[in-house]
Amino acid sequence: MRSVVTALFVMFAAPAYAQSQPPIKAPAIAQTCIACHGIRGISTSKDSPSLAGQPDIFTQYQLVFMRDGQRQPGVMAGIVKTLTDENIRELGAYYAALAPPPPFAKAEPVDAAKANAIMGPRRCANCHKDDFSGQGETGRLAGQRPDYLIKALKDFRSGARRGRGMGAMMEVSVTLQDEDIALIAHYLAAKP
Ligand code: HEC
Ligand code: HEC
Structure with a gap:
């Protein structure tokens, strides 16, 4: 287990970031989320939300709602069914610890x-x-x-x-x- 965690840490943390921040341990399951939610929880995919910087409890609730059917899981239907309570606790803590997304570059200027x-x-x-x-x-x-x-x-x-x-x-x-x-x-x- 320790080697998995270490390998993921190396993958997720760029050297400059690692120097200025304490290590953020990514749970192994978070690797399956990158395709849609982006590296370090900052999404580059249309309609997929960024997860970085979300409050821990918020993320946990949304995952439970999608797993239990109170929220439509959409494309997450397959993945969310497999999550254990332990996975959900770890994912909540992980995304809450990541630096939040910067202002969205392509936002249209508004009044x-x-x-x-x-x-x-x-x-x-x-x-x-x-x-x-x-x-x-x-x-x-x-x-x-x-x-x-x-x-x-x-x-x-x-x-x-x-x-x-x-x-x-x-x-x-x-x-x-x-x-x-x-x-x-x-x-x-x-x-x-
Ligand atoms: C195939 C793409 C895909 C994958 C893989 C995926 N997601 Fe999602 N996820 C989405 C989309 C799209 C939504 C938005 C659903 C909606 O519109 O309500 C979403 C929504 C969420 C939300 C709700 C966020 C919010 O702001 O309300 C959370 C939390 C979440 N995903 C976590 C995860 C985690 C954790 C994983 C990995 C275990 C994962 N997702 C894997 C596409 C994906
Ligand atoms: C009384 C408290 C309250 C007020 C007022 C409120 N919100 Fe919310 N908002 C919430 C809660 C709680 C959630 C999480 C809902 C859930 O569990 O899906 C939420 C979720 C959201 C989400 C979805 C976030 C995500 O990542 O999925 C958006 C967008 C949002 N609110 C926008 C707004 C806007 C815009 C307003 C004002 C027009 C507003 N809210 C007013 C409590 C509030």
């Missing part, structure tokens, strides 16, 4: 005042924090891919995804127009 006019009354920052870094069961939004944010908000709006927090996300998204969703998504994606 911040318009974004705030949509988000302010809905109190998005109350739960997701002022810097949108997330906390506890509430996901990080800053730097997330806009294509994924759009899909997530539409899934909450239609009720396809219900989520934690007593349906709070369904409630705040039900009155959003498609243009509002696109605007918020690009605004959040560009956040550091």
Whole structure:
């Protein structure tokens, strides 16, 4: 086991990074996630979210929801079924320890005042924090891919995804127009 962990550490940590940060142990199973969620949890694939910097509990809940069928697992159907509770705990801790994604480079420029006019009354920052870094069961939004944010908000709006927090996300998204969703998504994606 020790050799597997060491080998993965060497794979995941670039030398410069290893010098400035304590080693982050990647659980072996995290290798199967790279194809879609990217190296060190920063996604370069359309519709696949970045996982780096997500709160530990948030990631654990989402994996349990997808495994148990409360959230549509989509392309993750096969993989998520095989995850043990232990795998899920390790994955939650691992992604939470990774540096969060930088501002999404290809986010479309948006009018911040318009974004705030949509988000302010809905109190998005109350739960997701002022810097949108997330906390506890509430996901990080800053730097997330806009294509994924759009899909997530539409899934909450239609009720396809219900989520934690007593349906709070369904409630705040039900009155959003498609243009509002696109605007918020690009605004959040560009956040550091
Ligand atoms: C074939 C591509 C693919 C693979 C492999 C894959 N995922 Fe995913 N994953 C996705 C997609 C696409 C979504 C978004 C689903 C949606 O739209 O609701 C997702 C969503 C997630 C989410 C929810 C994130 C959020 O912000 O809500 C987590 C957590 C996650 N994946 C973890 C993993 C882990 C851990 C692995 C490896 C064990 C893995 N995934 C393997 C494609 C993949
Ligand atoms: C009352 C608390 C609360 C408020 C207000 C709130 N959220 Fe959320 N949000 C949550 C929780 C909890 C989750 C995790 C839901 C789950 O378990 O799927 C979440 C998830 C999300 C996700 C999915 C993240 C991911 O990676 O899958 C997006 C996008 C999001 N919220 C955007 C917003 C926006 C935009 C607003 C304001 C219009 C908002 N939220 C307001 C609590 C809140």
